[in-house]
Amino acid sequence: MKYRSTILLIAVAVSLFTSSCMHYYYAPxxxxxxxxxxxNDGNIELKYSVGNYYEGVEVQSAYAVGNHVGVQLNFFTASESEEDYGSGNGSYIEAAGGYFKPTTNHKWVFETYAGIGTGVVNNKYGSAETSKAGVTKFFVQPSFGFTNPYFDIAIASKFSLAxxxxxxxxxxxxAFPVDYDDIQLLKNTKSFFIWEPGIMMRGGFKSLKFQGSLTIAVPSNSALSIDNVNYSTGIMIPFKPKKQSQVVPTQ
Known part of the structure; x- marks a missing residue:
């Protein structure tokens, strides 16, 4: 029997399409x-994201509130459906703050962000059975990359506790023995450590860059069934508020 279903956990949509009766319950x-x-450096990113068996959109943003301090706000929503088995949809939002340090020539940047996120998924199995699950996620994400006005490339290594x-x-x-066991695992274990490394490339112009990225997920507990990939494409719009000039009153 082949089927697909989605269950979004951690700003994440997840589904399954396999010959064995099981579902994936997490994706990065x-x-x-x-x-x-x-x-005052900042950017907004709009992305279309897909996994093995889900699709969705992401909106991500970042802003430098100091010379070495940045903040982030990220949102993800996704869904998937399968005619014979069911459907799922959910959303996730996270906020983070961190430290960044460019090299002297500003061509290389090291950064580390730490944050918290929350999400919820509503899932339907077959014609009537349902589940609703929430997640709270704590994470740290160091990254390192090359950047100039026309091209960026970077790697990241995100460590998450979900x-x-x-x-x-x-x-x-x-009716759904594997799904039942997976839900019982979430009830009984509750917390999972997940490593989420990734790579990103951007290219274009000073005011607009096109980008693509790959992120994978590796759980510490192999019993957690996951869709372990996120491919995303989209655009990045950089911005920098202009400094207001000071007016000196005349005597």
Whole structure:
């Protein structure tokens, strides 16, 4: 039997399409790697993201509030459906703050962000059975990359602790034994460590860059069934507020 279903956990949509009766219950969102270089640098990213069996959109942003301090706000929503088995949809939002340090020539940037995120998924199995699960995620993401006005490339290594909470579930053990066991795992284990490395490339103009990225997810517990990939494409719009000139009153 082949089927697909999505369950989005951690700003993440997840689904399954396999010959064995099981679902994937986690997938990574794309890493936000802004490569800020100085105070008031900022950017907004709009992305279309897909995994093995889900698709969605992401909006990511970053802003340098100091010469070495940046903040992020990221949003992800996704869904997937399968005619014979069911459907799922969910959303996730996260905020982060961190430190960035460019080299003297401003061509290389090291940065580390730490943050928290929250999300929820509503999933439907077959024609009637449903589940609702939430997640709270704590993470640290160091990254390193090359940047200039026309081209960026960087790698990141995100370390996440995901805490799951099954809010309700009507999944029947006899009808969906694997899904039932997976939900019981989330109820009983609750927390999972997940490593999410990734790579990003951007190219274009000073005011607009096109980008692509790949992020994968590797859980510490192999019993957690995951869709372990996120491919994203989109645009990055950099911005920098102009400094207001001071008016000196005349005597």
């Amino acid at each position: 969102s794309s890493n936000n790697i802004p490569l800020l270089k100085e105070k 805490n799951f909470k099954v809010k309700n579930s009507s999944v029947n053990k006899d």
